[in-house]
Amino acid sequence: MRSMSQLGNDLYTGKTSFPFVGRRRLWFLIAAILVIGSALVPLFRPIQFSIEFTGGSQFTVSGVASPVDQSLATDAVLSVVPEATTKVVTIGEDAVRVQTDQVTDAESREISTALAEAYDVPEAEVSYAFIGPSWGADVTRTSLWGLAIFLALTFIILALYFRTWKMSVSAIIGLVDVLVITIGVYALFGFEISPAAVIGFLTILSYALYDTTVVFDKIRENTDEDGEVSGRTFGESVNLAVNQTLVRSINTTIVAILPTGAILFIGLIWAGAQTLTDLSLSIFVGTIVAAYSTIFVAAPLYSLLRENEQPIRTRDTRVVAARELAGTPA
Template identity: 40%
Template structure:
């Protein structure tokens, strides 16, 4: 078995673990800092909206010896507006100029033909109205709103309202970070970007739901025992699904990274950047939020429940009594106290999580397997 596979098996059995829940304030602080940075960048710089949202003209130029820099200067001089130039695979160019009407576009086309030394008849000019982009944006916002409402309803029914709230916060967190990165990098926001943003919502929820399912199973009947707190079971759920989350995220990031860094960067296919950047950042942010944000938030909300509060008091009181008598307390690996068990004492902790085999130390009622 590989080292990663061995680590995953030990995490799954509870033999090793990291105290994600106990250090949740650190993760909250990091996320708040990133979110504030993203919002500040959005407020100061704003998004670089593409021609589809602002309107203008797109000129497709046949193969020419003129450089991209020179073509950009000529286009800006001819139009009086900023221009974006992309090199095409056939040696031609794609020039975007915003805020042009039909009459202005014809004049710019004529001037470009002279400056770039190409036949005017071979230059293809397409006009894009801003109303089309506004329609796309409105539909995207509507789809986003409907999606979030349905997600909250489904998670509240399938799990509980606390998990629905935590998942919604994690989704907003992921979208904010992705939009903030777009602002800082300065990539154009196109319909491809919108598609990418809507696509990452499902990926963002995937790992979160996996952990929630494990947590739901492990916490079934938890108030009937006095060995483990809810936060400890939540921490065990994260650890038991950690390697799976990492594996699925890395596998998803590899092709998206190839599109972004090789296709969009090395090969110069700039149009691939629109969707690949949003997917890449969104996938990474979704994996982060499922581990460091969503589940700790559930634990925080759940610990406010009077029954869970009473459970925590019983568990701590029992451990204090055991410590006074010189007995070994039942603390799971990477539990709430921030300590890790010695490997020789891992067996009792291994059954503390949601998928142990009915041995001692299991929260009552968690004997189901899937």
């Protein structure tokens, strides 16, 4: 069995090659199914937004005896507001946070009293905060603006750096693919989207952009050598570039998800590390999706967008003709 280093060497020299470009119709079909499926998931399993987006009331009870019984908090809230929707999270070993729909001042005082009695702590140990819908709207608007600015700058910078808008289009479609599928995974498994998760989304888009740029840079290097000298068609040069960077992409992804997975695990077992969990979860899921998108979507799509250009078609025709003349299989 070949080692990873030997495989990397064979991929770089072209001795071993996976048909990323040659089978792009299959990859595009799979990508379309994933994207459409991810877009449809929220219709059946609505996306869960945190209180920062939806607004509501939040109570924190400190000095709680261990082990923390979360059902006491739920019962306390429902005893005051029977129709309330609650979310209870344990913080550390001696505190609990309760999030619920917006309640009136009178109801908040009653809930604070009920929580204090349920956990047998002084009422002073129960803190209350109200997050209004206007603040949640501001968070949503800021997040969308951040995403729009990121995508716009990405398009412009890539177009200037690679001197072709088609690389920008391929990269942006790849990034949108990453974002849609990641959000679809969140909706499918009922993960909550919080401001920390949004930061994670932007982080994984940056990672996906980095990975795509590395592959595209190798594509540019290979395609500059196209023609009779290299003996490769444009599509073959793109495919070679993806294969040459494949091991690097895999290694980078593994290196990224291992510590992120460890942080996610710590956040899950260390009750109350909600921000840590939200951030690491989005990065963990998105990093895996980003690696897939670069290899199977962005690079093959760029090849598709460029292959019908007349200079490239003419050059590819000469390459194929030279092979036939030399008796080399096409």
